[in-house]
Amino acid sequence: MSPPDATDLADLVPDTESLVARLAEVGYLADPNLATALFCAVRLPQPLLLEGEAGVGKTQAAKALAELLDTPMFRLQCFEGIDASEALYEWNYPRQLLGIRLAEARGEGLAEESLFGEDYLIRRPLLAALEHPGPRPAVLLIDEVDRADEEFEAFLFELLAESTVTIPEIGTLRATHQPIVILTSNRTRDLHDALKRRCLYHWIEYPALAQAIAIVRARVPEASLELATQVAGAVQRLRSLDVQKPPGVAEAIDWVHAAQLLGIDTLDEDGIEATLGSVLKYREDHDVARAATLRWIADPARALRQASDDLRSDAAAADA
Ligand SMILES: Nc1ncnc2c1ncn2[C@@H]1O[C@H](COP(=O)(O)OP(=O)(O)OP(=O)(O)O)[C@@H](O)[C@H]1O
Ligand SMILES: [Mg+2]
Numbered sequence: 231m232s233p234p235d236a237t238d239l240a241d242l243v244p245d246t247e248s249l250v251a252r253l254a255e256v257g258y259l260a261d262p263n264l265a266t267a268l269f270c271a272v273r274l275p276q277p278l279l280l281e282g283e284a285g286v287g288k289t290q291a292a293k294a295l296a297e298l299l300d301t302p303m304f305r306l307q308c309f310e311g312i313d314a315s316e317a318l319y320e321w322n323y324p325r326q327l328l329g330i331r332l333a334e335a336r337g338e339g340l341a342e343e344s345l346f347g348e349d350y351l352i353r354r355p356l357l358a359a360l361e362h363p364g365p366r367p368a369v370l371l372i373d374e375v376d377r378a379d380e381e382f383e384a385f386l387f388e389l390l391a392e393s394t395v396t397i398p399e400i401g402t403l404r405a406t407h408q409p410i411v412i413l414t415s416n417r418t419r420d421l422h423d424a425l426k427r428r429c430l431y432h433w434i435e436y437p438a439l440a441q442a443i444a445i446v447r448a449r450v451p452e453a454s455l456e457l458a459t460q461v462a463g464a465v466q467r468l469r470s471l472d473v474q475k476p477p478g479v480a481e482a483i484d485w486v487h488a489a490q491l492l493g494i495d496t497l498d499e500d501g502i503e504a505t506l507g508s509v510l511k512y513r514e515d516h517d518v519a520r521a522a523t524l525r526w527i528a529d530p531a532r533a534l535r536q537a538s539d540d541l542r543s544d545a546a547a548a549d550a
Contacts, residue, residue: 238366242299243272249298258287258294259437259445267432268295275367277390277411279375279426282434284416285478287445289373291434292412296369302362303369304355304409308378314385318395320352346399356389359409367407375425376415383425390428437479439466446482453486460497461485464527465509471522473515481509499524 243249249272250265260268268291271278280288296303306317326345333340353361355370362368375383389395393405413429415421437445442462446453461482469476477485488508494501502524510516519527526533 239272239299242366243269245269252298253294254448256294256297257448258290259441259448260291261435261437261441264291264432264434267430270430271412272299272410274430275408275410277413277429279413279415279421279429279431280434281415281417281431283436283476283478285480286434286436287479288414288434289371292369292371292373292414295410295412299366299369299410301366301368303371304359304362305371305373306355308372308374308376308382310377310379312378312382316354317382317385318354318356319397320354321346322350322352326350348400351397351400357395357403359411360389360393360395360403360405362407362409364407367405368409370409370411372411372413374416375413376418376421380422383422387424387428390425436466436469439463442466442479442482445479446486449483450486450490453490454495457486457489457495457497460528461489464497464502467522467527467530468509468519471518473510473518474512475510475515477509484508498528502528 243252246262246265246269249269250260250262253260253265253268267278267280270276272295280291282288292305293303329345329350330340351357359368359370372386375386390411393408394402396402436442439462442465443455443458446458446462447455450458465477465482465485485505485508488505489495489497489501492501492504494505502519506516506519506524510519523533525536
């Protein structure tokens with residue numbers, strides 16, 4: 231196996247700070263801890279397991295990395311029952327049959343080896359990433375690995391540890407350029423320790439308020455600072471409520487898009503009422519938000535002032 235094009239990668243990503251800057255250039259804002267994890271994944275190289283709540287930017291981290299490295303990303307979307315034929319390779323049966331028929335028509339035989347050669351191989355994402363010819367290694371995104379079965383995790387071990395895969399009819403294939411592997415999980419189940427041992431690990435937290443505002447502005451540049459700030463604050467408050475699906479960064483971005491489409495410049499009570507479906511996706515969560523009052527979600531300081539004004543006028547009415 232030839233090593234990854236280290237000089238090239240070292241030029242592109244010499245340190246964590248420059249990775250943060252390059253990620254920002256492609257619209258992805260990473261905090262220093264995430265950037266450090268990505269830096270190690272690229273430069274060691276070692277697979278990186280990213281976990282975090284839905285919509286915190288796990289998948290986008292891999293996409294942004296591929297974009298800044300100007301290299302293709304191969305994405306394997308995991309699901310229950312996924313197996314090697316979807317992940318690694320499959321034999322192209324229709325083509326093999328055609329090959330046999332054509333050989334028969336020509337009155338020739340077709341040796342079994344030639345039927346199971348590279349021409350008849352359909353390359354799935356894992357194999358495509360391993361065979362990527364460069365100049366830089368491909369990014370391999372193994373997305374939502376927690377959805378796959380445990381047997382599939384075990385199947386990934388060889389690839390993660392050795393950057394090789396074995397195809398019985400062909401033999402062991404080694405990566406031309408060891409891919410940069412990013413795995414993501416939503417923790418619907420615990421992953422096997424053996425898988426974790428082979429990976430670096432990073433938990434992506436919800437972004438702090440200032441970072442959330444910056445992300446919204448980076449993704450929706452046409453949104454005003456005021457709207458971005460209001461939405462990011464409101465999303466944080468919704469997250470503090472007892473909702474089934476706390477909103478992530480993705481919902482904040484969707485919320486700004488919806489508000490813009492409806493011509494809402496200031497997110498007040500009515501604006502939230504009109505756009506609540508962009509950010510909360512359960513009827514019960516809408517009830518929880520309304521119980522906390524949309525006024526409080528829009529602007530807690532104003533809601534507090536209003537409540538004390540109401541109390542004062544109630545007291546005055548009672549005195550009168
Ligand atoms: N740090 C960030 N910088 C820029 N955009 C971000 C960031 N985090 C999230 N986003 C945006 O939020 C959206 C959701 O991100 P992404 O799909 O990567 O989340 P995820 O963690 O993979 O969610 P899920 O678990 O549901 O798959 C995307 O549009 C992405 O661009
Ligand atoms: Mg994702």
